[in-house]
Amino acid sequence: MRARGVPVACRDVPSAVATAPPRPSHVEPVEIEKLADLIGARVLRAPGRSADAAPVTGATLRAQHVRPGDLFAALPGTRVHGADFAQNALDAGAVAVLTDQAGVDRAGLAEHPAVRDGSVSVLVHDDPRGVLGAASALIYGDPSRKLKILGVTGTSGKTTTSYLLESALQAAGFCTGLVGTVETRIAGERLDSAFTTPEAPDLQALLAVMVEHGVTFVPMEVSSHALAMGRVSGTRFTVGAFTNLSQDHLDFHRDMEDYFQAKALLFDGRAEHEVVCVDGEWGRRLVKDGTVTVSTEGDATWSATDVQAFATGEQTFTAHGPDDLKLHVRLRLPGPFNVANALLAIGALHAAGVPTWAIERGLAEVDVPGRMERVALGQDFTAVVDYSHKPGAVAAVLDAARAQVDGKVIVVLGCGGDRDVAKRPLMGEAAARRSELLIVTDDNPRSEDPAEIRAAMLAGAEEVPADERGEVVEIGDRRAAIAAAVDRAGTGDIVVVAGKGHETGQEVAGVVHPFSDREELAAALRHRLRDPEGTDVRRGQVNEEAS
Template sequence: MESIQKPIHSLISGIAGVTVHGSENVVVNKIIIDSRRVLPGSLFVALRGTQTDGHQYVETASDLGAAAILCEKLPAQLRAGITYIQAQDSASAMGFIAASFYDQPSKKVTLVGVTGTNGKTSVATFLFQLFRALGYRCGLLSTVQNQIEDEVIPSTHTTPDAVALNELLALMHEKGCSHVFMEVSSHAVSQHRITGLHFAGGIFTNITHDHLDFHKTFDNYITAKKGFFDQLPKTAFALVNIDDRRGSVMVQNTKARIETYSLQTLATYNGKILSDTLTGMHMEINNQEVWFRVIGRFNGYNLLSVYGAAIALGESPEEVLTALSNLNSPPGRFEQIHSVDNIVGIVDYAHTPDALENVLQTIAHLRHGNEQVITIVGCGGNRDAAKRPKMAEIACNLSTRVILTSDNPRYEEPQDILDQMMKGVPPLKFKNTIVVPDRHEAIFKAVAEANPEDIILIAGKGHETYQEIRGVKHNFDDRQVLREAFSSFHSHKE
């Protein structure tokens, strides 16, 4: 992208509650939130984060040549030649400023956001695949990866910060993308990462227990999700799953056009699962029968929301259903890996109680005999601890055998997390539950114990190719380890 230079007055135009101390004609060439990256001519944004307060680094940014400072609290001494922009909320103001700096890229593409506890990645990825199949150039912003057509840009958060997000959108537009599909996390709404963006539509998948480490209460979590729909313009569509009892709550205050989807009741877009097997799913969508490659009731909802969004964007129902029938699941979302002697391995990102229950119930429906279901599951460290015993309880109640293991322990002791999970194991399930802290060893143990036709579920990490321990990301891919285990044990399974 070409270098950008914008005067302050053009960036703050229309932002309420902003005061400027110094010249509004000062030109800035970058927006920076990390003071160590400030270069002469930068606009430094002092953000109040969960770990640090950017206001502590205003002087550092000034020393490094910042042309302007965006802050909530002015420093005791204002330096000559630096313009200070004071806002009630730096993060919110930064959203609008970033959008202006990159010439409102979200208005130049058709931007659709997907929010909810489970299904965000699948729905955003299905939309990306679908619209490419329909002949559009597309961008994707997801947990798995950011993508411009076939070019992959690794992602570090579900939703990047407002500056990175607008830069990506500008790049996507520059490379000819007409449509962009993105996951919108509750954190992104609360932290104003999507403030200033113009959405053509929003999709709500479902809401269950998650991220209470950040939001503190379930009500706060719901409010954050709802905040996305509150921001949608009247030109947008708001598509919600009304089988989730909070679906209607999400759109109570939206100005957008409300549309609904359901597998259970009358909605704008109705679906019915006719059959579901390990090879595919047969569904009826708005009275049209279609066979899909993806499986599971949860994917029934995902496909229905994608269909609804495409129709809301003006696409032909017949073309949409034809293209959808050829789509595959995103990496690490109910991804199947089979051994030579037909043990079925399933790697899934399920890291919430509801997601784990959905996956295990799907597996239960797919069983056709006395196959064992061996579930390997852990819980991430420095995250919502309340779900740990629930995850273990669900795994035990819906599996033949359970191996509790380490996920991403981060800065917690893996054994402490596993001890909390063990509290959820029902007494009658103790004999079928073991603890193997080493995840590699846990996967190998499951394969060693499995017989042909058995199903091994490895839950929690899905697409991730690392294990985070004490701030270090070590190479670890559940899919790769599973394949290694299948190769190792194949000789004595013949």
């Protein structure tokens, strides 16, 4: 089976995907000495045993995913050390371990019988995580050299830009892969995504699988975590693209400067072409000789004029590029931020050599799951689901919603637990200032008390002067909050259910419960259409009509 629009040059991928990340069907064995030389590791093993060392045919940092012949990366972590699972990995058939000296000491690897008899090699490096990407790339045949990878980083817009890239590439007839937040695709076959960017061994194996199946171009979301933690080390990019930067992930990064410096790693020379949106100061800091710039606001290599927005959520504009090049662009996606995303995609595609006719055709066909995604069941108001979960994104989405309709803006919004706490009041403030009705609810509280998360959002909303904000109410139950928003909507209004987008679960106290904003919104709409007076709140199961 192939996804709609995927060229026949793609070779079929088995539809059944194992829980463990996919791996290529064939790998040329890599000698330990070659691997050690590449990453500058010291090889720990019994004297005189080098000729007996088994070569490596795979890599993983999860002991439960080890296959015979693997390199097991035993990395130091914040709570545990991967060396604690080294014996499990060896029992599963690992022939080599990459770790630091602390891992060697912790697991007693210097005295391990398999090390002493030469059947297992240990590679010791001060920064095993930092060299794991290069090691994995070597093991899997350096697949990024055989692909054109278009990497997209930034706070918001990575997913949308990646979908725009993929659609244009398919319109041009290329076989594509996709690596991102919502999903990973290999020649049109879908895999669920656990991370925005997979860990280094999984990524290199995934790219090798793509090569096997005829993929030539891969749009890839590149998160700040991936860059800071070396997940894309060993990966070569045809294009590196930057969307924007606003507050997020400050539970991981020390401050905004640290966050920016992580993003900036994509522009350290690893990408052949660099394409940057310069509508913000962070983007302007990335510009150097040869940078392709895009802007919706001023002079740049690529700019936009004649932007027209329609009540359907569609918009058109003219993209102006180098040498008086013009593209007439139609988007199904609303909002000025999506004009910026489209310009970034155009700049990246042009730099990669994609013809302009394919860019125009591809961009006109894109809908992005959970990104200003409409749920239309015949109601007389607009209802959308969006993934916006940081202050800047919430503001941009609600500004776009305001421009789309003449009626009220009603928003349902929560904040995730165990994440950046500083953004919670900022999100409450952004939503309250831009809506006639803000319903503060739960998102994924995870291990935190949901009421405390809501309280932080409400505090931010209350900081907005009363004459500058709409009504603010608190409904912790997200299903009830969505139903209440639909009940309150009138003709010409817009309901925005924000924060979770494409997600299909809600994590509470360590348990992930099935929950889809899209399905819940559709269920509330169906209930209202059957009972226009809204006499009660529907709390039952969603049927197949929502699928």
